[in-house]
Amino acid sequence: MEVSFVLQNYLDVECKIIRVERGSDMIERVRELISHFNKEGSPIMIGGGVLAHTILGVDFNESTGDSMLLVLDPHYTGVDDIRTIQNNGWVGWKPWSFWSQDAFYNLCCPLRPKIVSS
Incomplete structure (x- = not known):
């Protein structure tokens, strides 16, 4: 996954990759x-x-098990107007069905540096 390569090799940020087959x-x-x-x-x-x-966050209901993901589309190139961005779906809460059900996905999870005290 290209983003993890850039984060690790140029910024020294370790990442965990989660592979989802479908x-x-x-x-x-x-x-x-x-x-x-x-x-x-x-x-x-x-x-x-x-x-x-x-993915910016998860909304999870412990009682029902229902959940949604806060998703940002990084391809937006318009003006910095939150109303336009939200109303046109560039950022918002998405159901799991948002993802193509038959496609594979790689999730790149950047890890915070582990600080060792001396």
Whole structure:
């Protein structure tokens, strides 16, 4: 995954890669994504098929198991107007069905540096 190569080789940021064989299997990774956001707090870059997006967060209902992902489309090139960006779907809460069910996906999860005290 190109983004992890750039992060690791140019910025010295280690990444964990999560491979999902089919978009329909993405929901099985919900707790792993929640754990990443709780522990690392960094956005997750996702690529697969012809898509590339950034996952910024997870909304998970413990009682029902329902969940959605806060997704940013990094391809937006317009003016910095939040109303336009949200209304046109460039950022927003997406259901798991947003992902192509038959495509594979690689999720690049940047890890925060581990600080060692001396």
